[in-house]
Structures are given as C-alpha cells and as structure tokens.
Amino acid sequence: MKALRCNAFGPIDALRVEDIPAPVPSAGQVLVDVHAASINFPDALMVQGLYQVKPPLPFTPGAELAGVVCAVGDGVAHVKVGDRVACSTGTGAFAEQAAVDASRVIPLPDGMDYAAGASFVLVYGTSLHALQTIGRLRAGETLLVLGAAGGVGIAAIEIAKTLGARVIAAASSDEKRALARRAGADETVDYTQPEWRREVERLTDGNGVDVVYDAVGGQYAEPALRATAWRGRYLVVGFAAGEIPKLPLNLALLKERAILGVFWGAAMAREPRQLLADLQQLAGWFKAGKVKPPVTEQVPLAGAADAIARLAERRAMGKIVVLPRG
Template sequence: MKALRCNAFGPIDTLQVQDIPSPSPAAGEVLVDVHAASINFPDALMVQGLYQVKPPVPFTPGAELAGVVSAVGEGVTQVKVGDRVACSTGTGAFAEQAIAQASRVIPLPEDMDYAAGASFVLVYGTSLHALKTIGKLQPGETLLVLGAAGGVGIAAIEIAKAMGARVIAAASSEEKRALAKQAGADETVDYTQPEWRREVERLTQGEGADVVYDAVGGAYAEPALRATAWRGRYLVVGFAAGDIPKLPLNLALLKERAILGVFWGAAMARDPAQLRTDLQQLADWFKAGLVKPPVTERVGLADAASAIARLASRQAMGKIVVLPRG
C-alpha cells in the first residue's frame, strides 16, 4: 500500500510517499481502508521531532481518519468488517490502510461523508473535552477563542454555541474572522493589533472572557490571560505560534484566574468511557446540525507534505483533508 513516510525527524519537505506492507490488526484493533485523513497541527510538530510524543522512525504520520473496516482483531465486537467509521489513531492515517484501537473507533454518523468524518474525532473531541470537562463552560458565559479559523478553533466555536455560550473569535485576517463568524462566533477581534485585549474587554463591559481557549500560545498568550475575567479559566490547548509562552503568574493571582492544561489524547487513554460519551454527544450535535467539520481543501498523498507545511506556517483555514486513494 502507499503511505506518506517520515524516515527521520526533520523538515516537513523530506516526507516521502512510499510503498509499504499493509498492517494486520492485533487484539483490540481494527484495520481501516482509509478514504480520508485530516491534517492537524501535531502532525507537523511530530515529523519534525518537536511534539511531546516521538514515535520510532520510520513512521506514517496522520492522527485521524475515516474509512471502511476491512479486518478486526481478536476481541473486537463493537464494529465489523464493512462498517463506515471515523477514528483517532495518533499516527498512521496518511496511508491507504491504517490500524486503530477499537476503543477509538465510532460509526460514521449518517449523512457524514468521509472528509467530514476524518475531521471530526480529534478536533471536536479536543474542543469538547477542553470546554466541558476542563473549562466547565456554562450557558451564558463568554468564551474567547484564539486561532479561531483553524480546525480546533472552528470546533470550539460550534461546541460553545451548542453549549449556550457567547463566543468572541480572535483571528489574524479579515478572511479568517469571516470564517469564524460563519461558524457562529458572535463577535470577532483582530489579535494582530497591539492592544487587541482592550477590544475583548470592551465587548465584555470591562469584565473579560469567562473562558479562554488558546491553541496558539506565543506572544498571544499573555494578552489573552490579561483578557480573562475574575475567576476565569484559561485553557492551554496548544502552541501553533511556535513558542511556548512564559506567563507571569501574578496575572493568575490578581483575578483568581485558573490556568488549565488540555491534553485530550492522554485523558482519553485514561478514560475511554468518557471518550465514547463525548463522541456520542458530538454525533448527536452533528445530526442536529449544530456542528459541521469545516473541510476547506482536499489533497492527495503526493501533495500532503506541502499541505502540512502550509498548516504549520498558519496559512491554512479550517481542515485540510488527505485522500489517500485519489
């Protein structure tokens, strides 16, 4: 089968499409014929050796996919050969076939195509975990989303609206802010402006946001923390800006703010039952039209490396999907 391979940690443009043997599922695993796999920011970090998880090389990147089950391992009863599924894999998705843990596989909701299914589990799972379990977002509260036009940003906007919150979307261009508005954001701010947090304060009558969803980090983090309300919750989701910020802890003290880390993959490995509950909630919201994965581009395996590089440089919006079968 064909797969995009990382043979050594390094520049993204060294990734190669190669022929490798098809894998076989072990106990508790399923083999999926991959019809679509989406690109996520951790994919770009992982192939460069910059992610907190470093798989042994060579490996096939790609953390989430949708397709059809072609084989099941011993003990797997919740899915069968021929089922349409979506799943989170960690690695391996940018290939014609991939292995997934059966506990991380869900039936593809009716009316959801493979491209949307491949953009569903990781980003929506992360955002729901962040907002519900960690951030405890409540109806009527205000959420500030940084990087609002990216995959997790759009997911956070849609989920927050489904939970009854007000959303302020922060993004760097008019086009990105328009996409955030289309996803349901109530207000937008341009966080490339020097005093952008003042706009957040204006939009919240001087109080600040109750919850901040920060998947960007870098120089944006401190203003976002300063724009957090009394006893607000600042969610550390990722560092798309490239730099891990060093935040002045007096900012937490001054308004009794909570700085909370979000590591969806590790949390779901510890609590698979919560994963199933969250994914069922997301599937129900999809059926109700409350969430819709924002697929903006589709590429083949040959163009996957350049698409990963564009995402890494923050030139992409929404979700880019790889179609390994053409």
C-alpha cells in the same frame, strides 16, 4: 499500499509517498481502508521531531481518519468488516490502510461523509473536553477563542455556541475571521494588532471574558489571560505560535483566575468511557446540525506534504483533508 513516510525527523518537504506492506491488525485492532484523513498541527511537529511524542522511524504520520473496516483482529466484537468508522490514531492515517485500536473507533454518524468524519474525532473531541469538562463553560458566559479559524478553534466556536455561550474569535486575517463568523462567532478581533486586548475588554464592557481557549500560546497568551474576568478560566490547549509562554502567576491571584491544562489524548487513555460519551454527544449535535466539520480543502496523498507545510506556516484554515485513495 501507498503511504506518506517520514524516514528521518527533519523538514516537512522530505516526506515521501512510498509503497509499503499493508499493516496486519493485531489482537484488539481493526484494519481500515482509509477514505479520508485530516491534517492536524501535531503532524507538522511530529515529522520534524518537535512533538512530545517521537514515533520510531520510519513512520507514517496522520492522526485522524475515516473509512471502512476491512479486517478485524482477534477479540474484536463490537466492530465488523464493512462498518463505516472514524478514529483518532496518533500516527498512520496518511495511508491507504491503517490498523487501529478497535476501542478508539466510533461509527461514522449518519449523514457524515468521510472528509467530515476525518475532521471530527480529534478536534471536536478536544474542544468539547476542554470547554465542557475542564472549562465548565455555561450558557450566557463569554468565550475568547485564539487561533479561531484553525481545526480545534472552529470546533471550539461551534461547541461553545451549542452550549449557549457568546464567542469572541481571534484570528490573524480577514479571511480567517470570516470563517470564524460563518462557524457562529458573535464578534471577531484581529489579535495581530497591538491593542487587541482593549478591543476584547470593550466587547465585554470592561469585565473581560469568562473563559479563554488558547491553542496558540506565544505572545498572545499573556494579553488573553489579562483579558479574563474575575474567576475566569484560562484553558491551555496548544502552542501553535511555537513558543511556550511563561505567565506571571500574580495574574491568577489578582482575579482568582484558574489556569487549566487540556490534554485530550492523555484523557482519552485514562478516561475512555467519558471521552467516548463526549463523541456520542457530538454525533448527536452533528445530526441536529449544530456542528459541522469545516473541510476547506481536499488533497491527494501526493499533495499531503505541501499541505502539512502550509498548515505549519499559518497558511491554512479549517480542516485540510487528505484522500489516500485518490
């Protein structure tokens, strides 16, 4: 089968499409014909050896997919050949076939195509876990989303609107802010402007926001924490800007703010029932038209490395989907 291969940690343009043997599902796994796989920021970090997880080399990147089950390993009862499924995989999704743990597979919701299914589990699962379980976002509260036009960012906007919150979306270009508005953001700010925190304060009558969803970090983190209201919650989701910020803890004390970490993959391993229940809730919201994975582009396997590079260089928005079967 064809797969995108990382033979050594290094530049993204060293990734190659190669012919390799198809994986064989072991006990508890299923083999999936991959119809779509989406690109996530960690893919770019992982192939460069910059992610917290370093898979043994060589490996196939790709962290979420949708497709059809074509074989099942021993002991798998709840998934069968022919099922349309979606799954977060960690690695292995940018290939014609992938062997995945059956316990992580969900049925593709009715009406969801493969491209949307490949853009659903990881980003929407992360954002629901962050906002509902960790951030306890409530109806009527105001949420600030940093990197709002990215994969987890758009999911955060749609989920927050479904929970009844008001959303201020921060993004770096007109095009990205327009995408955030289409996803439901009530207001947008250009956080590349030096006075952007003042704009957030103006939009909240000087009170600040109740919750910050920060998937970007770097220079944006401290102004965002400062723009958080009394007893606000600041969600640490990711560091797409590259730098892990160091925040003055007096900012937590002064307004009884809470700084809360979010790690969906680790939570999924520790509390799979809760996280799978989240995905069921999201599937219901999809069917009700409340969330819609923002597929902006679809590329063949041969275009995957270039697309990963564009995402790493801040030149992508929404979700880019790879179609390993052409």
